[in-house]
Amino acid sequence: MARNICIVSAKGGVGKTVVTINLAAAMMLDRRPVVALDADLKMSGLGLQLGMFHFPVSLNDILNGRAGLLEAMYIHASGLRIIPASLGVREASAARLRKVLAHPALHDSTVLVDAPPGLEKNALAVLGACDEAIVLATPEIPAVADAMKTIMAAEKAGTKVLGLVLNRYRKGQLLPKEIESACGVPLLGVVREDREIAKSIFRRMPVVVLKPKARSSRDFRRIGAALSVPAGGAI
Numbered sequence: 531m532a533r534n535i536c537i538v539s540a541k542g543g544v545g546k547t548v549v550t551i552n553l554a555a556a557m558m559l560d561r562r563p564v565v566a567l568d569a570d571l572k573m574s575g576l577g578l579q580l581g582m583f584h585f586p587v588s589l590n591d592i593l594n595g596r597a598g599l600l601e602a603m604y605i606h607a608s609g610l611r612i613i614p615a616s617l618g619v620r621e622a623s624a625a626r627l628r629k630v631l632a633h634p635a636l637h638d639s640t641v642l643v644d645a646p647p648g649l650e651k652n653a654l655a656v657l658g659a660c661d662e663a664i665v666l667a668t669p670e671i672p673a674v675a676d677a678m679k680t681i682m683a684a685e686k687a688g689t690k691v692l693g694l695v696l697n698r699y700r701k702g703q704l705l706p707k708e709i710e711s712a713c714g715v716p717l718l719g720v721v722r723e724d725r726e727i728a729k730s731i732f733r734r735m736p737v738v739v740l741k742p743k744a745r746s747s748r749d750f751r752r753i754g755a756a757l758s759v760p761a762g763g764a765i
């Protein structure tokens with residue numbers, strides 16, 4: 531059944547792209563039909579993190595009505611299906627994203643949408659185009675404060691907040707329970723700080739594929755398995 535989930539955080543650099551790629555890859559390994567879509571239209575990074583540098587057609591072209599959805603769908607060496615954003619500065623507005631997400635070719639798939647940072651016009655348009663959202667935070671007070679603002683923005687946009695994923699977790703920082711209670715939404719999972727992630731970006735492979743036993747891979751697999759439960763289920 532078609533499902534789209536935005537991976538979102540107002541704060542930049544907290545791991546939206548890493549989490550989108552690895553949750554999508556985790557679901558793929560669980561044999562779920564999944565597509566990772568880069569909605570960071572100005573500073574796209576999803577294709578780059580996977581070592582894909584040449585996209586004749588991108589999401590920007592679909593949004594501008596210059597191409598169809600299937601022309602902008604690529605298959606990474608891992609088997610992951612991705613829809614990248616333009617690597618250049620091709621202007622595009624996310625206003626038509628909801629229509630793209632409703633495309634019949636995606637009807638059997640979960641689409642994980644990598645959102646841009648911030649709460650500006652395009653970021654809010656991405657959030658508003660998605661049915662569901664996972665809000666990302668790291669265990670520092672500024673990131674948690676931004677996660678709280680993101681949750682409020684999602685609720686205002688009518689996007690269902692499934693909950694929070696805490697990324698880059700390590701000891702000596704805010705505790706998951708404290709963050710969950712500050713944000714007032716369920717904690718869906720914790721992804722631990724892991725040096726294997728930077729290495730996997732260097733190797734152009736999702737860490738869950740490259741190093742299945744790495745601690746972050748185990749965390750992503752756990753969250754991905756819970757996400758595979760259909761909407762209305764446990765997550």
Ligand SMILES: Nc1ncnc2c1ncn2[C@@H]1O[C@H](COP(=O)(O)OP(=O)(O)OP(=O)(O)O)[C@@H](O)[C@H]1O
Nearest residue numbers: 542543544545546547548647698722723724727728
């Ligand atoms: N769990 C983790 N452990 C270690 N490093 C991580 C982890 N998650 C992300 N990183 C590192 O953080 C960097 C930034 O991650 P990413 O690009 O996914 O952030 P982002 O939220 O998408 O950034 P932006 O807001 O600019 O789009 C990555 O290059 C990666 O090296």
Ligand SMILES: [Mg+2]
Nearest residue numbers: 546547570575
């Ligand atoms: Mg990003």
